[in-house]
Amino acid sequence: MNRDQISRLAHAHHPIAAPVDDDAVRRLLERGIPRDDARILDLGCGGGEWLLRALAAHPGLRAEGVDISEQALAHARAAARACGVDERLTLHHGDAADFTASTPFDLVLSVGACHVHGGLLPTLAAAREHLAPGGHVLVGDGFWEREPTPEAVEMLGELSDLATTLDEVVADGWAPVQAHVSTRGELDAYEWSWTGSLAAWALDHPDDPDSTQALEAATTHRTEWLRTYRDSFGFVCLILRATP
Template sequence: MSTAEIRALMAAPGNDRLTWNTPLSEEHAATLVAACAPAPGARIADFGSGWGELLMRLVEAAPGATGDGIETDPDAVTRGMLLARERGLADRVRFHEVSAAAYAEAGYDLAVCIGSSHAWPGGTSEALKALRAAVRPGGRVLFGDGFWEREPSPAALEGLGAEPGDFGSLLELIRQAEAAGLRPLQVTVADQREWDLFESAANIGRGERWTLENPGHRLHAGVREAVDARRTGYYGGYRGTLGLAYLVLGT
């Protein structure tokens, strides 16, 4: 039984039930786009863009805006390029298959990073500094990162494979942004319904649907085991403990 095969089968880029790989609703996404307020002709970069759904929403919000998606997952890049062509954005949205920490272009009007602070060796603090450096004076940053809604239990830490110091409080996250020279313009968090729908559509739901459709497959038992582990980790562990904050920041 191949762990790599199971991981690939359940990976987000191949999951058509996921609009974006983060707990986010259509209404919440629209609020973020409005708060970022990209101007006509804006240059936008999304570090760890996945298949670029949020990047494309931001580009679509401003006539003449262009976007650069920085993403190392080739399957996500392939999906993003296909989506861009389907939406008539192939000449306005480009993907760069390179790590966020290695991407050096700057002077953007808006820099985005949702759930990808781990791409920088120094984590959240280094990510925020890099995003600040990527935008021009007066530019904006949209940053999404985890925080502890409450003190994590052993079950929550086990479900996430995390340590208590991996995240801080929401206020501590805001203070880290301020320390990087960024000022909070809007702070929102993923609500419980967004989290539940995300977990149901992501690994848990995708894996469960696959096992029902492929009862005799050689990976069936492994996929079901992975689904059960994720379900236990979420519902019996980090649900209501791990939060995801979306910070719209000014420079």
Template structure:
């Protein structure tokens, strides 16, 4: 089974494709969105969960999302319609690096999608091109809670893939951004995300024993679960930052 299909199944039990609880998502959006609402752009939107939550209860919010996975975007459009937000939230299938818009946005999101641009700094550079004066960026990125040991590297990470939290924030500030709010995912948020991820895959495989990919999906869940529990649990952290630039 291809990677995008695996990801779609894995996230069925956790609509936010990151280790962040529902209340944390809504808290971040409350801090990041202008009081008067405005335009929101999500680069790497998945099914548009952040945009739906940004627009719910805020009639003045208009959202645009872009994601490479056309199947996930199609499912996201169904979510948007079910939420009664058709016309206010629009999702596009395509490469975020090639997306172009004549509009400026009051909030640009990219949570757990910095790999699409080649890293955090490149993601912020891309986001700044769409930002309206006084606007904010909400970015979510991994960091090392502690020095990664061999078990973490064996789970598929590079030692230089992330930095510690202080260094991550310092690099953002050095690029001209000012953190105005942040959220560090708790151990509970991480555990809930990982159990949902591996559990959704395992449940699908057990419910479809005759599917040709069933055994492969069950093994994918097992390998991921072992990599989490024996590898990066307590080592890999996740931080969401609300950032602004100094005007003038």
């Protein structure tokens, strides 16, 4: 069972691949999309859930997404057809770090995918390349809510606390115009859904050759979450505009 398969099963009941609930997703998109006929781009779109929700809410909007996973893009295409928004959605298979576009976008998203570009600031640098004048960036990434253990840093990387994260973003030439810090409820709901959906699939398919690996992956992830980073990890979504 490869990483794409595990991710697809784990996100079966939480298609937003980040610890952000449906109300927060709606509010962030409402604030980030400047007008009904906007053009938006998701760098590392996965199954395209942010784009699908934006397209459903804005009949004049056009969206593009980039992802390295063919499986995730296939899911996004099928979901777009089922929702009747496929004619307004363009998906690109490839590394988001290498993506080039012929025209700029009014909103550039990258939520939970900053690893694609090597971190938050490199992600913002990539977003800037695709951004129309006066446009918005919606970016979501982790931060340390409390002092992490060395094991947590080794697992999740060299993150900053929330205040330092914002200082770094502002110093990089961005003004936050809205934000959402995930609550403990959102963080826990996401992890329980991730591990629980994967475990449930394994138990429902005992004869599948991948069931044992899926159950082991759910158990390992749950243990890492509860024992290594649950008490220190936070997640923030920022809506940003470039400063002069």
